[in-house]
Amino acid sequence: MEVISLSQDKNNFKDSPEWTKYEDTKDQFIQSIAKNMTLYGITPSIGRLYGSLYFSEEPMTLDDMRDSLGMSKTSMSTGVRTLSDMKMVEPVFKRGIRKDLYRTEKDWYKSFTALFSRQWKKGTETNIEEADEAKMELEQLYKETEDEELKEKIENDLERLAYARNYYMWLLQFVDVVESGKIFDLVPKRDDLERS
Known part of the structure; x- marks a missing residue:
């Protein structure tokens, strides 16, 4: 079975074992990346689109994305919109190019x-x-x-609900910190580009 490269620049393909590797x-x-983005409610196909864009040397048009991933232009448009709403993709202007670049x-x-804040805040507020x-x-x-037996069960469950609500309120505070x-301030960014 032939493996189709997701990020291959077809105009600059090098046919050697090193380039293939x-x-x-x-x-x-x-x-x-695509598989793990499902944790944030992003489909694997949109995750692959993100990965392909991330490794692209230049901004890409919807046609570029379609050619790279072998998916429809409509799917690419939907994927870009989703990623844009999540602040993971942004439009780029380039003089002389009429098509939208991302x-x-x-x-x-x-x-x-x-992404984390949006997903967790929504879920937590619903649970509260x-x-x-x-x-x-x-x-x-x-x-x-x-x-009386039912009253006792209700009292126990009200305690459980109070505990759950306190946890959700704490979680909202955590989301606010993020x-x-x-x-x-608590967990500094790693911007040193260290290769380990």
Whole structure:
């Protein structure tokens, strides 16, 4: 089975074992990026698009992306929009070129804080709402029931809900620390380009 390079520049392809090894190694890393981006709700195909853009020497048009990844222009457009909304891709202007050009946001720290904050804040706020709603319903049931065993169960569950809510409030504080950039005071960025 022939392996199709995800990041291969077809106009500058070098047909030697060294170049093949180079392309294969790069593509393997792009596949890893794509797989792990599902943690943030990004599909593997959009993850591969991001990886391909990240390793591109020049900004790419939708046609370039389509040729590189073998996907439809519509898929590329949707992927770029998704990545742009997540602040992972940005448009680029180049004099004399009419087509839209895109490149990745080079600052992964910035991308991570935007993406992490958005995903976790949304989920956490939903969980707080659900916990509050469950608490109200259980408190109402507690007032209405005569069943002592059920009352005891409700008391225990209300304690669990209070613990869960406190955890979610802490998580929102953590998200705020990430979103505001204060996280880098605690865990500094690694900008030394150290190869280990």
